[in-house]
Amino acid sequence: MRMPVIKCENLCKIYKLGEVNVQALRGASFELYAGTYTLLLGPSGCGKSTLLSLVAGLDVPTSGKVYVRGEDLSGLSVDQLAKHRNKKIGMIFQQFNLIRSMTVWENVALPYVFAGMSLGARKKRAMKLLELVHMEKYAHHLPTQLSGGQQQKVAIVRSLMNNPWILLIDEPTGNLDSVSANEVMEFIKQLNEKSKRTILLVTHNPDYCRYAQRIMYMKDGKILSIEGGRPATASQTEVKDKKATGDELSEEALEKL
Ligand SMILES: Nc1ncnc2c1ncn2[C@@H]1O[C@H](COP(=O)(O)OP(=O)(O)OP(=O)(O)O)[C@@H](O)[C@H]1O
Ligand SMILES: [Mg+2]
Numbered sequence: 001m002r003m004p005v006i007k008c009e010n011l012c013k014i015y016k017l018g019e020v021n022v023q024a025l026r027g028a029s030f031e032l033y034a035g036t037y038t039l040l041l042g043p044s045g046c047g048k049s050t051l052l053s054l055v056a057g058l059d060v061p062t063s064g065k066v067y068v069r070g071e072d073l074s075g076l077s078v079d080q081l082a083k084h085r086n087k088k089i090g091m092i093f094q095q096f097n098l099i100r101s102m103t104v105w106e107n108v109a110l111p112y113v114f115a116g117m118s119l120g121a122r123k124k125r126a127m128k129l130l131e132l133v134h135m136e137k138y139a140h141h142l143p144t145q146l147s148g149g150q151q152q153k154v155a156i157v158r159s160l161m162n163n164p165w166i167l168l169i170d171e172p173t174g175n176l177d178s179v180s181a182n183e184v185m186e187f188i189k190q191l192n193e194k195s196k197r198t199i200l201l202v203t204h205n206p207d208y209c210r211y212a213q214r215i216m217y218m219k220d221g222k223i224l225s226i227e228g229g230r231p232a233t234a235s236q237t238e239v240k241d242k243k244a245t246g247d248e249l250s251e252e253a254l255e256k257l
Contacts, residue, residue, distance in 0.1 A: 010064040172185075
């Protein structure tokens with residue numbers, strides 16, 4: 001039987017704010033398979049960002065389990081959890097979270113700094129990734145010299161630096177005009193179609209359903225339903241048939257973008 005890349009089982013999360021308990025997740029369960037692109041829709045405050053943070057291993061559930069390729073995150077040591085975040089997960093947020101004092105290429109290369117890679121290797125991979133989004137000519141600019149859409153593209157390719165299995169993307173277009181937003185959404189779709197990333201993307205925008213294969217609806221801390229979005233492309237069917245596991249963003253996969 002095919003193993004999900006991510007399996008969440010009955011996730012509950014309670015935030016304690018002084019005397020008050022905020023129940024952000026109330027038994028959220030779902031599975032994601034390799035190479036699929038899933039949209040997570042739901043009203044403000046229903047727990048979408050909380051869910052992403054648990055899958056990313058940035059926070060721990062109050063109860064319930066997150067499995068990544070069958071591995072229970074609650075069984076990992078602090079070091080193993082840090083590796084999980086760095087190597088397996090790429091995260092992209094609404095506020096691009098770029099470092100203002102670093103150039104564009106240095107921002108992209110940052111995950112390689114933490115991985116202890118050489119300057120040459122960092123720059124080579126960062127430049128290659130910037131080419132994917134046609135941003136190589138801005139490599140030596142500062143983030144503040146770029147438009148919002150350009151900054152988000154930089155943040156997206158930074159998340160690819162370590163070849164993550166899974167991209168967790170939270171409201172990526174919330175700060176963008178509609179033209180930039182569509183460009184960013186198109187690029188994310190290509191990442192799924194051509195380089196087989198497994199993607200979970202949070203949005204408020206139902207128009208984006210056309211980009212994804214599955215739509216998960218969330219309300220009051222639970223997954224209400226999971227429906228098909230657009231049909232899987234031939235290449236995605238191939239991924240499923242080969243029981244692929246969300247392989248790395250290889251040089252070969254990069255060429256296809
Ligand atoms: N760090 C925190 N401390 C306390 N409460 C929190 C924290 N993070 C989230 N919450 C609460 O948990 C609930 C779910 O929040 P969450 O941010 O996951 O919702 P969301 O679906 O992402 O909302 P939005 O669409 O507005 O981004 C909310 O009631 C929120 O106030
Ligand atoms: Mg949120």
